[in-house]
Amino acid sequence: xxxxxxxxxxxxxxxxxxxxxxxxxxxxxxxxxxxxxxxxxxxxxxxxxxxxxxxxxxxxxxxxxxxxxxxxxxxxxxxxxxxxxxxxxxxxxxxxxxxxxxxxxxxxxxxxxxxxxxxxxxxxxxxxxxxxxxxxxx
Amino acid sequence: xxxxxxxxxxxxxxxxxxxxxxxxxxxxxxxxxxxxxxxxxxxxxxxxxxxxxxxxxxxxxxxxxxxxxxxxxxxxxxxxxxxxxxxxxxxxxxxxxxxxxxxxxxxxxxxxxxxxxxxxxxxxxxxxxxxxxxxxxxxxxxxxxxxxxxxxxxxxxxxxxxxxxxxxxxxxxxxxxxxxxxxxxxxxxxxxxxxxxxxxxxxxxxxxxxxxxxxxxxxxxxxxxxxxxxxxxxxxxxxxxxxxxxxxxxxxxxxxxxxxxxxxxxxxxxxxxxxxxxxxxxxxxxxxxxxxxxxxxxxxxxxxxxxxxxxxxxxxxxxxxxxxxxxxxxxxxxxxxxxxxxxxxxxxxxxxxxxxxxx
Numbered sequence: 413x414x415x416x417x418x419x420x421x422x423x424x425x426x427x428x429x430x431x432x433x434x435x436x437x438x439x440x441x442x443x444x445x446x447x448x449x450x451x452x453x454x455x456x457x458x459x460x461x462x463x464x465x466x467x468x469x470x471x472x473x474x475x476x477x478x479x480x481x482x483x484x485x486x487x488x489x490x491x492x493x494x495x496x497x498x499x500x501x502x503x504x505x506x507x508x509x510x511x512x513x514x515x516x517x518x519x520x521x522x523x524x525x526x527x528x529x530x531x532x533x534x535x536x537x538x539x540x541x542x543x544x545x546x547x548x549x550x
Numbered sequence: 551x552x553x554x555x556x557x558x559x560x561x562x563x564x565x566x567x568x569x570x571x572x573x574x575x576x577x578x579x580x581x582x583x584x585x586x587x588x589x590x591x592x593x594x595x596x597x598x599x600x601x602x603x604x605x606x607x608x609x610x611x612x613x614x615x616x617x618x619x620x621x622x623x624x625x626x627x628x629x630x631x632x633x634x635x636x637x638x639x640x641x642x643x644x645x646x647x648x649x650x651x652x653x654x655x656x657x658x659x660x661x662x663x664x665x666x667x668x669x670x671x672x673x674x675x676x677x678x679x680x681x682x683x684x685x686x687x688x689x690x691x692x693x694x695x696x697x698x699x700x701x702x703x704x705x706x707x708x709x710x711x712x713x714x715x716x717x718x719x720x721x722x723x724x725x726x727x728x729x730x731x732x733x734x735x736x737x738x739x740x741x742x743x744x745x746x747x748x749x750x751x752x753x754x755x756x757x758x759x760x761x762x763x764x765x766x767x768x769x770x771x772x773x774x775x776x777x778x779x780x781x782x783x784x785x786x787x788x789x790x791x792x793x794x795x796x797x798x799x800x801x802x803x804x805x806x807x808x809x810x811x812x813x814x815x816x817x818x819x820x821x822x823x824x825x826x827x828x829x830x831x832x833x834x835x836x837x838x839x840x841x842x843x844x845x846x847x848x849x850x851x852x853x854x855x856x857x858x859x860x861x862x863x864x865x866x867x868x869x870x871x872x873x874x875x876x877x878x879x880x881x882x883x884x885x886x887x888x889x890x891x892x893x894x895x896x897x898x899x900x901x902x903x904x905x906x907x908x909x
Binding site: 521 | 556564565566567568570571572574575577578579581583584585588830831832
């Protein structure tokens with residue numbers, strides 16, 4: 413159940429501040445470094461957004477700057493996760509929600525393909541077994 | 551029973567991606583670098599279930615409830631199932647001599663390797679006779695189990711600091727685990743009850759890196775207890791603006807202002823409630839409109855009243871007793887009584903400076 417289901421009416425809602433802390437712009441420079449590293453060595457990396465002092469306004473600013481790209485992936489695993497490519501290929505905005513729909517963690521991942529999207533060899537092997545089982549029935 | 555964790559999870563319908571996602575979030579909560587999530591997932595997926603012996607002493611089983619009764623089957627709960635829990639009085643089917651035998655067998659089989667979880671304080675009064683299991687005192691059982699363990703996790707405020715059994719006047723002579731065991735690594739996970747994910751975090755760290763996470767001066771994992779409730783409280787801006795709720799139903803309370811004046815112990819309490827929250831991230835005490843009780847700090851029960859603001863005298867019991875004595879002597883000048891009260895108040899006063907709050 414989300415909090416919205418509880419009928420609390422806030423009489424004096426706190427004023428919404430613009431809330432930009434100036435902590436977001438340096439992240440763009442860090443991202444540039446990480447993309448350079450990805451191109452040079454193939455090493456992927458990530459920025460943990462929930463560990464940084466970023467306000468919702470900062471996050472909006474960052475999201476706005478990075479834009480959205482061609483791919484948007486939705487993963488249903490213990491709550492929804494979205495892995496969206498930004499306008500900069502190789503830079504992915506990853507948001508994990510829990511089963512209640514609350515954001516559990518948020519990352520910007522720099523990789524050709526986000527780690528979570530790749531199928532693990534062991535799982536592929538299990539899939540192969542399934543296929544072979546199906547074929548044996550034909 | 552034995553086997554890599556990922557296989558056991560798969561049998562429970564937990565996919566690898568679910569697990570990866572969980573580890574990424576866990577690593578984020580533990581302030582580990584993002585890459586640690588993957589390392590954690592790989593190490594934990596392959597890990598064999600470690601043997602865990604859980605000893606309950608003077609406790610209310612609230613800590614067990616906190617971890618095992620999350621409202622939906624969470625990964626916390628499942629990973630908790632995935633350790634080889636060889637002795638847990640509340641959860642195990644065995645009873646009596648069979649149960650005690652299971653503990654001894656596990657201790658022998660995994661000597662030097664098992665993890666010991668303790669919840670509840672240990673009474674030392676009357677040679678420990680206040681709390682016995684199978685005719686043996688808690689302190690006796692603890693010493694025996696601690697001798698062969700790799701590390702101890704003190705679950706909850708009672709095991710960590712003595713908790714409510716130790717509250718004034720401590721009739722059973724209750725003490726914490728670290729008061730008795732000195733030669734083993736001990737992690738304190740205080741809280742009444744503690745947050746489930748802290749327990750999982752410590753287990754995950756232990757399975758991934760083979761060591762315990764970094765601890766603060768009170769033996770608590772820094773990742774979860776490094777900051778105060780106040781530091782991470784979403785009502786903090788109101789504190790900074792001097793906007794306080796004065797009663798539980800005034801304008802300020804309705805507007806969601808700071809609960810400092812209603813006795814919130816957030817400024818001196820180190821815990822992760824403000825960030826991790828409770829009940830699957832639904833809410834936490836301050837969000838529900840009640841100040842923090844400070845349950846993860848030593849002796850929170852005796853800290854002077856849950857509804858007394860922090861800068862008032864910390865021990866009103868003492869003042870009341872003193873004032874009663876003064877009152878008994880009839881004819882004593884009122885001014886003298888007042889001065890005595892004032893002095894008593896001064897003595898009991900534990901000032902909180904601005905520096906304390908800003909830490």
